[in-house]
Amino acid sequence: MEIIKLSKDKFADFLASLSEGEQKLYAPQWVGESLRFAPVTDSSKVELGMANTTVPPKSIFFPQTETLYRYELGGTEMQQPQVRDTGVVLGARPCDARALVIVDNLFNWDLEDPYYNEQRVKNTVVGLACNNPCANCFCPSVGGDPASTEGLDVLMTELEDVYLLQPLTEKGQKLCQSVAAVTEKAAAGDQDAAENLHQQAREQVARKIETEGIPENLPKLWENTLWQETANSCLGCGICTFLCPTCHCFDIQDEVEGIEGRRCRMWDSCMFKEYTLHASGHNPRPTRRERTRNRINHKYSYFVDKFDVIACVGCGRCINYCPVNIDILEILQQAKEAL
Amino acid sequence: MVDVEKLKEIARETVSRDDVKYLIGWRQGSFGFRAAPHFVNKPEDTDKLIFSPLCSHNLATFLTLAEKLPVPRGQEPDSRKIALMVKGCDSRAVVLQLAEKGISREGIYVIGCPCRGVVDQKKVEAKYPEMGESVTAEWGKETIIFDLPSGREEVPREEILAGKCITCRYPNPLIADAGAWEEVAVWGTDDYADVKEVEAGNPQERWDFWEDKFASCIRCYSCRNVCPMCYCEDCVLDRLNPEWVMRSVNTTENTAFHLARAFHLAGRCIECGECERVCPVDIPLMKLNRKLTKEVREKFEYEPGVDPEAKPLPASYRPDDKEDFIL
Incomplete structure (x- = not known):
């Protein structure tokens, strides 16, 4: 699948094309005093520069409070909750995306959870590789990586003036095609630069645990x-x-x-x-x-x-x-x- | 000022006593500018004790948080004392817990630590964002000195002190069984500027301010659990029948939760600021608590936890209490 790049000055247009039609766009934003994933209404509020959000993006797939059905006292009918829109989750860190793959196991174990799975199918996850892991990050110790692609449909890497977008799944491919107007084909050098950053990030992760045993x-x-x-x-x-x-x-x-x-x-x-x-x-x-x-x-x-x-x-x-x-x-x- | 070596010596003596179960102090944290509560069972565990500007935790919380398991038949309950170290603000919690009969005087042994202010994690982490391995800190004269990997750095105290310390009027413990240190001079004055700032808004503006904050609450209850004065065994918020506050996390229920929490602390908040410190989504809870503290001070000339002889506010009816605000 072809790697594309997005110039940072076209970022607002990029966000606009991701939220076209009924499609919902979630990205890290300040809510009150904390950073978390929320539907984008104003592209200037999207904050990709910080490390992890306080509340992980699991809240989109498995909301803190979710109505399973509604009813009226005395009645016998159950009203199903509204059908969800399709969406794009932009800027999920590789650890948080990997977490979704882990949680998939649970929600498809003895019963296939319709609510969680619906959100998983309907959302495209665009990850953002970590160029600067935090003090307490230890993803490599538990099978992750600052540029892990598990659970992602697209991996985005921030270079100096551009974001590099690497589609990883069919959904990701579709998303990359939908933003063709604001992106261009990546040069070979861009990919090398991204890989360098990934390697640097890997080396920066300071905390470790040997989980064997x-x-x-x-x-x-x-x-x-x-x-x-x-x-x-x-x-x-x-x-x-x-x-x-x-x-x-x-x-x-x-x-x-x-x-x-x-x-x-x-x-x-x-x-x-x-x-x-x-x-x-x-x-x-x-x-x-x-x-x-x-x-x-x-x-x-x-x-x-x-x-x-x-x-x-x-x-x-x-x-x-x-x-x-x-x-x-x-x-x-x-x-x-x-x- | 506290001499940490002296403190360790007192701690060693204390845990060696037959009538002391364990001692609660502070130790250096595992990373960055953090300290952590430290439970000492044996004299040799006292080596890790610290007392520094990182020691924000109000350890009085652990007096009421201690779990009391059923005593097996034929055994006597363990009636040994719990020893703990307190700063000035923490000592107010102990004083009020005693006044409320939440704990018994015989059950505790208090080691007083006069305090020159603790740092605000968020301020210090904003100042040194490259936080990594554990950094120790100590008090200088009007400053706080950090032992950073890049070298020692001295920062003016007012730049990084926690909000509660800037307005602190009780830096010296108000109750103590041990502690042979020089008292520190009171530096703070409190004009409730933070509360007045919110009060200045009209009702709509105030509502908007709080609605925004409460909407972001994730109901982890860390503010309730860390509070030394929130120690009901059966909390109204945990009740399911009737479900006073629904489990649904939304602005309405979150608001009900926060107002219930604040009201239950009216005239009881000892302003240790722990609720605000621990909040993962940074809700300015002390503004809410201090609004009620201000009301109580103005209406009843009462300040909780400062007078070991005083009754708790709800138990201290006076015929000449003002009534002009009762509808």
């Missing part, structure tokens, strides 16, 4: 003091899980206002006290020790057992945002030492 052995540390030590300072808030691009737990609630009801699913967090709390009052993970243990084991052991891939893409968000500096790499390191 962790998935099969982590459950052996079930009663290790490590979990209590980690849980001591844990606040039990939802930052690490809500901002995680691979965390996918949800809860289902019926919400009624007047006579109108809706069945929704919303993000849940294994760090919350009420997570999987039984109706009897029994809590299978009664304290933060068990909850912390679950979070790490789920990502680095149970998920691997089921789907043969670590459910962590090394984006570093849980490390960056944890209010008490609980650092997943430190936990894994301690686990390795204890094994």
